[in-house]
Amino acid sequence: MKRIIALTAILCLALVSARVPAATRVDADAEALQYTGRIDFSDRKAPLLSWPGSSIEANFTGTSLALVLDDEQGNNYYNVIVDGNRRHPFVLQAKKGEHRYEIGYGLSPGKHSLEIVKRTEGAEGATAFKGLLLSDDARLLPPPERPERRMEIYGDSISCGMGNEGADNGRDDLASEKNNYWAYGSVAARRLDAELHTICRSGIGIMVSWFPFTMPQYYDQLSAVGDNDSRWDFSRWTPDVVVINLFQNDSWLIDREKRLDPIPSDKERIQAYVDFVRSIRAKYPEAQIICALGSMDATANDKWPDYIRAAVKQMRSEFDDEKLATLFFDYTGYGQHPRIAQHVANGEKLAAFIKRKMDW
Incomplete structure (x- = not known):
């Protein structure tokens, strides 16, 4: 009997191994x-990813792959893309605390590529990346070349990709169905071969948000987790093109919800937009700025697009700023957050617009 127990233990250990x-x-x-x-490298051994679309890329050899993550809340999701399989990534749900995540066994011998992309946003917290585990004889190879072109987006839930994987007739507020990788900005950046930073928060506005802070208070943070005192060093990374897609939440909260008292006048709405764009211009004197809106119901008529048009006209006149353009994504009549099909269409539209504007 003892011999049988011992053999069984050895067999179990072999299977685990x-x-x-x-x-x-x-x-x-x-x-x-x-x-x-925008990644916090205060601890180089455990950099913090908080903004949607933040990513890590690597090339490696070996036949297996695992990640070590330490997540704050247990609400984040990541796409883990091996060998360029973008359509069918490993979707990783991060558990709270430090855990090892087995991504793949039985990879073919030879070279492989890896891309880890944060699907979710600062509302789901930050994740410390603590490294990779490769097979015993594996090694890292030189990383892929960085794109020379650079894009940055400031936006709300649309730019984050809120609900874009939800059913057309289903909910659109689940973290599991939020995928920044297929938000319009990410689609456009891949089409243009551009590196992208997405600075967004679901529910945020320029004048008013669904919570106590606005984009003018939030846009310069290093950490996307709430309203905090962290500060991004804008000298570290300068985009060629900046897309500002805001005013959707302002349109709801001012016109429908009456959250501001007194209600801002048309002139005040335009000036608030001017002030925010000028704060971006101060950071990036040479960038092309695209003032966009949509594709939710703020573009159902011309009221809010006209505020943006007026703001751009004012900035061209007052500051002789000619590196400004407007782009509006059509409202399709769909009453929820855009789904992936709409994001792809809008991303293609944005990419074509930038290509013409920048001669890319």
């Missing part, structure tokens, strides 16, 4: 890891 291969540890500060986005 077969499922969990020996690992080569790659720390988060490895030079061959390529980070994109």
Whole structure:
């Protein structure tokens, strides 16, 4: 009987060993890891990802792959794309605390690519990335080349990708169905081969939000988690093109919900937009700024687009700023957040517009 128990224990241990291969540890500060986005590197061994679309890329060899993440809340989701399989990524739901996540066994010997992309936003908290675990004989290879073109977006839930994976007749507020990778800005950036930073928060506005802070108070943060004192160093990264897609929440909260008292006049609405765009212009004197809106119901008529048109006209006149343009995404009549099909169409429209404007 003792011999049988001993053999059984050995067999179980062998099975466990077969499922969990020996690992080569790659720390988060490895030079061959390529980070994109506003990422907090206060701890180089555990950089914090909080903004949607923040990403890590690598090339590696080996036959297995695991990640080590330490998530604040347990509400974040990530796309883990191996060997460019964008249509069918490994969708990782981060658990609260530090955990190891097995991504793939039985990869073919040879070279592989990896892309880890944050689907969710600051409302779901931040995640510390603590490195990779590769198979025993594996190694990192030089990272992919960075795109030379750079884009940045300031927006609300539309730009975040809120609900874009939801059913057309279903809810659109679930973290599991929020996928910034397929938001219009990400679609456009891939089409243009541009590096993208997306600075967005669902529910945010320029004058008023669904919570106590607005984009003028939020846009310069290093961390996307709530209203905080962290500050992004704008000298670290300068975009060629900035897209501002805001005023959707202002339109609801001012006209429908009457959340501001007194109600701002048309002139005050226009000036609020001017003030925010000028704050972006102060950071990026040479960037092309595209003042966009949509594709939700703020573009159902010309009222709110006309505020933006008037603001751009005012800035051209007062500040001789000719690097301004407007672009409006058509409202399709669909009453919820855009789904992926709408994001793809809007991303293609944005990419074509930028290509013409920038001669890309």
